[in-house]
Every structure is written in structure tokens, then in C-alpha cells.
Amino acid sequence: MSDPVGYLPVAPGSQPPLDSPGYGSTHKRHPKQAPIRIAPTLTESLAPKLTERDYPAFADLSVHEGHQAQGERIIVGGRVLDENGRPVPHCMIEIWQACSTGRYHHPLDTHDAPMDPNFKGEGRVFTDENGAYRFVSIKPGAYPWRNHRNAWRPNHIHYSLFGTGFAQRLVTQMYFPGDPLLPLDPVFNAVADAGARDRLICGLDMDVGREEWALGYRFDFVLRGRDATPMENPQ
Amino acid sequence: MSKLVATAAQTIGPYWALIEHPEWADLLRAGGPNEGYAKGERIALSGQITDGDGAPCVDAVVELWQADPEGDYEAGFHGYGRSRCDAEGRFHFTTVKPGPVKGRGNATQAPHVTLSIFARGLMNHVSTRLYFAGEPLNETDPVLAQVPAARRGTLVARPTAPGAWTLDIRLQGDNETVFLEV
Incomplete structure (x- = not known):
């Protein structure tokens, strides 16, 4: 059996540094030594084989125990690809987010805004044979987070993805187009490359949405790809 | 030739517990993918995660990925778990002890599990390996060999009771854990 093929190097500026001074919580938590x-x-x-048998899918966050959540109903859809442009089928995507008023269904969230009892904010979907996924939700609200003076997070949805190799593991956040809070957000702006930041913003897509029911947004994920050329000795 | 660039990571933040399933920390749980798994030695893995001040990271989450007792990743054992950290910043897994894993070339890797740490204040997750103290193969493990001897101990768990192993993870500062990247 031949050795596993290496992963493509990280494109400069495309990933946020662990030491991101604008985001206060990084100060005491970023390692100071470079990884080996x-x-x-x-x-x-x-990577683990995560299937719907063991990890059941739930693709509609807009309804909780039969009750409709408040807010602007949205459909989010797109594809999961690798850096070589190949679809990633059967990829498990975990989803979590605040409700339309910017509250998380979580005891540590003490933001003074009404919590929607019909929005739990947890979802899980799997990509199909072509790497496509889709889920229904409510557009999340902005919320304050005390990082700096009058700090508010832009509207965002959190995602966790598993690829076919544990080195492809991705946890990220998706933002919405035109959000005026984006230029002020140190988490979003920790990514140095403007193109890489833009790719964290979904696009309004009238083909993803459903007429007279929900607006649609398109968002594609890209997981690390394998290098076609043999890796040099890392030592 | 690469056509696309991998999506940027963003911190898992403080509210990831919305996707928490505490039972995932027990890889041998009833009703789970390894229910009835009878091979190997059952073990408990734990450790405390601390920051640059030595303060426990009570809102961190740790993911585990490992081979089966024969060192195989694809022979039926589901080697994935996730544990939140408790009020003392400790994670706790129940699993089976992995076997030696085939390495690159003709190498053999000592038994190990991968631990990935996600937390508020970590813009991307950090990954390390947990090895088991006293394993003869540790002496020839190709990954441990890449770690300077003075820091190698940050990857080696010690036994605290029969079948119980612990490895603390220091994100920053004195005795900082060695993190690995591919």
C-alpha cells in the first residue's frame, strides 16, 4: 500500500491566525509555539464514517415540536467541494445559530432580547451524491458580545463539517450579504485575504429559495484537497 | 493544479453546545455505533485544558479520532468521539485502547489517538496526539521523533489507575502542548 498523499498547502492569508489580537479571547488561548x-x-x-443511521439528519430548523419559529424564513443550499473541485458526497454538516432576535438557546446567553421558544437553533444535514446540501431555517439576528466598545456580531450561521480525512475538519461561520456589521467584526476580519473573507458570505439565490415561502441563499464549502505532486520531506 | 481555496475557519464560539451530544464521549455507549464491541482493552481518557494563565478552559470541546485495538481505522470500530470540558476544564472519553498503526513507508506508529481542541478564542482548531506512557513503540514512533525531546512529554498520557489515562493540554505558556499540522 502506498503512502497517503499530502494535502495542498494552506493558501497565504486564507485562514485566520490563532493569534488574532482584535478578538480578545485569543490572547490567552493561542499557542505561542508553531505547530509541528x-x-x-x-x-x-x-475520517470517521458518519451516517444518518447513527447521526440522524434534521434539516428544518424553522419548526420546533410542530410550532413555527418567528422571523424571516430562509433556505440555505449549496455544495461541499474539495480544493480540486471534486464534490464531497455524504459529508455531515452540523448547523447552529441564534434565533431571529439574536438569542442562542443556551444558558450562557444572557443577551436582553426575547428568546423564541420555537427556535432551538440546531440542525444536521448530509450532502448527496453530488455534494449538494440544503436546509430550512430562520435568518439569525445580530447580538452584542462585549469584545470591544458596543461590539455586535453580524448575522451568522455556524457550521461543522467532516471530510474524508480528519485533516479536512472544518468549523466556520457563514455571513449574509450587505451586513453593515461585517467591516467591524474582528472574527470575520481575522481572515487577511479579502477573497477568502468574501467566500464566507452567502449569496442571495432566487433558485435556492421558494416562491411565496422563503428567501434562498447559496453557500458552497471547500475542504482541503490532496496534492497531486509528491510531498517533500517535512523535516 | 488547485482550482479552489479551502473555506476559512472561524471560531466555534461559546455556544457550540447547541450541537452537543454528551453521550458521544462514550464510544462504547449503548445504542451507539460500537454497541456490543468486545475487542481490546476498555480505557478512560481524560485531561484538563488550560490557557496561558493556567485557567481551565471550561467552554472547550475535544474531539477524538483513533484506530481499533488492531490499529485499523476501517475494520468496523467507530473511532470518533466528542467531549465537552467540565467546570474544571476536563474532558472525559470512554473507549478502547488503539493498537499500533501502520506508518509511512515501512514504519509502525505507536498506539495513539488524535485530539482536536475547539474553543472560543481559538480561530481554528488545534490538533495533537495522545500516546501511552510505557509503550515500547513510542521510542521509534516517527511523529514523536519529530518532536524535540524536551517537549515530547506533552503528548504522552500517564496511567492514573488501571485502564485510566490522563493527558493535560496547555494551550499557551510553560509546558505548552505540541500541536501538529499536516
């Missing part, structure tokens, strides 16, 4: 780069072994190149 290793050549991928089976450990990094394989």
Missing part, C-alpha cells in the same frame, strides 16, 4: 508539520499517515488521511 507532519506528513499525513492513515490517522490524518482517514
Whole structure:
């Protein structure tokens, strides 16, 4: 059996540094030593098989125990690809977000805004054979977070994705087009490359939405890809 | 030739518990993907995650990924778990001890599990490995060999009771854990 093929190097500026001074919580939590780069072994190149049998899907966050959540109903859809443009089928995507007023269904969230009892804010979907996914939700609200003077997070949805190798693991946030809070947000702006930031913003897509029912937004995820050329010795 | 660039990571934030399923920390749970799994030695893995002040990271989450007792990732054992940190910043997994895993070339890797840490204040997750103290294969493990000897101990769990192993993770500062990237 041949050795696992290496992953493509991270494009400069495309990932946020762990030391991101504008985001206060990073100060005491970012490692100060550089990580040690290793050549991928089976450990990094394989990933758990996550299936709907063990991890049931729930693709409609807009209804909780039969009751409709308040707010602007949305459909989010797109594809999961790797850096070589290949679709990632059967990819598990976990989704979590605030309700339309900017409250999380979580005891630590003490923001003084009405909590929607019909919005729990948790979802889970799997991509199909073509790497496509889709879910229904409510557009999340902005909320304050005390990072700096009058700090508010822009509207966003959190995602967690598993690829075919554990090295592809991705946790990220999706933002909405035209949000005036984006230029002020240190989490979004921790990504140095403007193109990489723009790719965290979904696009309004009238083909994703449903007439007289919900607006649609398109968002594609890209997981790390394998290098076609043999990796150099990392030592 | 690469056509696309991987999506930027963003912090998991403080509210990831919305996708928390505490039972996932027990890989051998009833009703789970490994229900009835009888091979290997059952073990408990735990550790405390602390920040640059030595304060416990009570809102962190740790993911585990490992091979089965024979060192195989694809022979039926579901080697994935997730544990939140408790009020003392400790994670707790119940699993089976992994076996030696085939390495690159003709190498053999010592038994190990991958631990990935996600938290508020981590813009991207950090990953490390947990090895088991006293394993003869640790001496020849190709990944441990890449770690300077003085820091190697940050990857080696010690036994605290029969079948119980602990490895603390220091995100920053003295005795900072060695993190790995591919």
C-alpha cells in the first residue's frame, strides 16, 4: 500500500491566525509555539464514517415540536467541494445559530432580547451524491458580545463539517450579504485575504429559495484537497 | 493544479453546545455505533485544558479520532468521539485502547489517538496526539521523533489507575502542548 498523499498547502492569508489580537479571547488561548508539520499517515488521511443511521439528519430548523419559529424564513443550499473541485458526497454538516432576535438557546446567553421558544437553533444535514446540501431555517439576528466598545456580531450561521480525512475538519461561520456589521467584526476580519473573507458570505439565490415561502441563499464549502505532486520531506 | 481555496475557519464560539451530544464521549455507549464491541482493552481518557494563565478552559470541546485495538481505522470500530470540558476544564472519553498503526513507508506508529481542541478564542482548531506512557513503540514512533525531546512529554498520557489515562493540554505558556499540522 502506498503512502497517503499530502494535502495542498494552506493558501497565504486564507485562514485566520490563532493569534488574532482584535478578538480578545485569543490572547490567552493561542499557542505561542508553531505547530509541528507532519506528513499525513492513515490517522490524518482517514475520517470517521458518519451516517444518518447513527447521526440522524434534521434539516428544518424553522419548526420546533410542530410550532413555527418567528422571523424571516430562509433556505440555505449549496455544495461541499474539495480544493480540486471534486464534490464531497455524504459529508455531515452540523448547523447552529441564534434565533431571529439574536438569542442562542443556551444558558450562557444572557443577551436582553426575547428568546423564541420555537427556535432551538440546531440542525444536521448530509450532502448527496453530488455534494449538494440544503436546509430550512430562520435568518439569525445580530447580538452584542462585549469584545470591544458596543461590539455586535453580524448575522451568522455556524457550521461543522467532516471530510474524508480528519485533516479536512472544518468549523466556520457563514455571513449574509450587505451586513453593515461585517467591516467591524474582528472574527470575520481575522481572515487577511479579502477573497477568502468574501467566500464566507452567502449569496442571495432566487433558485435556492421558494416562491411565496422563503428567501434562498447559496453557500458552497471547500475542504482541503490532496496534492497531486509528491510531498517533500517535512523535516 | 488547485482550482479552489479551502473555506476559512472561524471560531466555534461559546455556544457550540447547541450541537452537543454528551453521550458521544462514550464510544462504547449503548445504542451507539460500537454497541456490543468486545475487542481490546476498555480505557478512560481524560485531561484538563488550560490557557496561558493556567485557567481551565471550561467552554472547550475535544474531539477524538483513533484506530481499533488492531490499529485499523476501517475494520468496523467507530473511532470518533466528542467531549465537552467540565467546570474544571476536563474532558472525559470512554473507549478502547488503539493498537499500533501502520506508518509511512515501512514504519509502525505507536498506539495513539488524535485530539482536536475547539474553543472560543481559538480561530481554528488545534490538533495533537495522545500516546501511552510505557509503550515500547513510542521510542521509534516517527511523529514523536519529530518532536524535540524536551517537549515530547506533552503528548504522552500517564496511567492514573488501571485502564485510566490522563493527558493535560496547555494551550499557551510553560509546558505548552505540541500541536501538529499536516
